[in-house]
Amino acid sequence: MRSNADPVGVFDSGVGGLSVLSEIRRQLPAENLIYVADSGHAPYGDKPQAFIEKRSFAITRFLLDRGAKAIVVACNTATGAAVASLRTRFTLPIVAMEPAIKPAAAQTRTGVVGVLATSRTLASHNFVKLFERYGAEVEILPQACPGLVDQVEAGDLAGEKTHSLLERYLAPLLARGADTLVLGCTHYPFLRASIQEIAGPDIAVIDSSEAVARQLCRRLEAHGLLNEANEPGSDRFWTSADPAMSGPVITQLWCRDVSVDRLPEAKVHKAPEH
Template sequence: MSSAPIGIFDSGVGGLSVWRQVVHHLPGESVIYLADQAHVPYGQRSAAEIQAYCAEIARHLLALGCKAIVVACNTASAVALEPLRLALPQLPILGLEPAVKPAVALTRTGVVGVMATPATFQGELYRATVGRWAGDVRVVEQVCIGLADLVEVGELEGERCDALLRSFLDPMLAAGADTIVLGCTHYPFVIEAIRRLVGPALAVLDPAPAVARHLGEVLDGAGLLSTASGSPQHRFFTSGESGSFDRALARLVGARAASECVAWQHGHLQRL
């Protein structure tokens, strides 16, 4: 089973920011990535919808032989991670939570900004994280409607991207934030634009590297690290249009592959 693939999923291309870190930190592992672009973005959907999508995607990845699953979406992690773990106790399932703990350790002003979707801010996982680690630090929550959509279509720079980013960054800066947490896996793809706009004095935190390292620890502890010889195999699935996904794959992470399509039929995923 150690040679089985790792499953990673997101509503779209954002989770590729986690995929690239997993591939970097665990170069011997094969990975299956599934983008549920039929329902992107998750951030404005109900908790019940997201939980239903995630349960079916996890079932699909399990049927493909995955030995572990990474929910590479902060929104999905916020509302569906615990239900998934309860439904599939035999499977290591990791999620994402905003990097509040390291942000609290870094801040000098005592103000931390978090960029995320409404569903992430409303989720119990986020609330528990802030309650556990924020202490006396003020956390400024910035809802970023539309930013994931720009990343999905590949608009990572330019006037429209800068204007949208400024509308999110300015309130956090005005509140005194000196550390900004990226609370959506789409956002690391505009991290250079953010850094250009806020300047070098502000720390901008991407949680993906820590998730990849933690995944390695979990697999090692369970005896599931790959011992296979030869090159790992990476497969990509999308419930959207494969051509646009393949172009995003090449543009965002430099991977050139032909994705496979899946379709939603009566609430279930089917291979095409």
């Protein structure tokens, strides 16, 4: 039996899902949150689907073992590769990502929308469905962005290499008239300032964090699991990388000092059950 005070488990291929966690914390201040950054295996974008599915399953089990009442898959790549399988194996609420193509299609003035994402997300069934649904209304330009996740994982949000990569990926989208950019990876909101600087003030930059937090709120309410306590909820952080390396990056992105624990690999390497 789950209770209102039980935590919400959130995971990502690395630190990018902190952009979602931050919005969850803003909208649901009383919830206790557990975050797992699988930074020891980031990025997921160049990994086989079976590997991503195995990691997603094992991390979900880890979060359940710590009492999670709901799971947020704060990773577009893991959503595309594993969320359908997770939902067939677990009965608790599982909230996942979806690139913000629907709101982008509604607000574009030029009719051209650029989507920045990993190559695996762009090849996923979820993205293909969105492309087919909204591609008839607007021109959707998918842009794979290898290397950007690594820059965020290193905490390099505005360095020369990061800026150069962004210029390379944004140039073809802007040249074709995109006036709305969708951040289709949870790492990319941490690059928003640099993206906006390169693209210019007239270009809209949107992501799915707010929508995911709202959906989590709806799912918790529907299951009678919303924490309505008057005191702020707690935050706990785990990483599959060396906490001495990823801990400072998590502190940087979370904007306050945090303690980061090492994810027990023996537990994570447990194979999915069929």
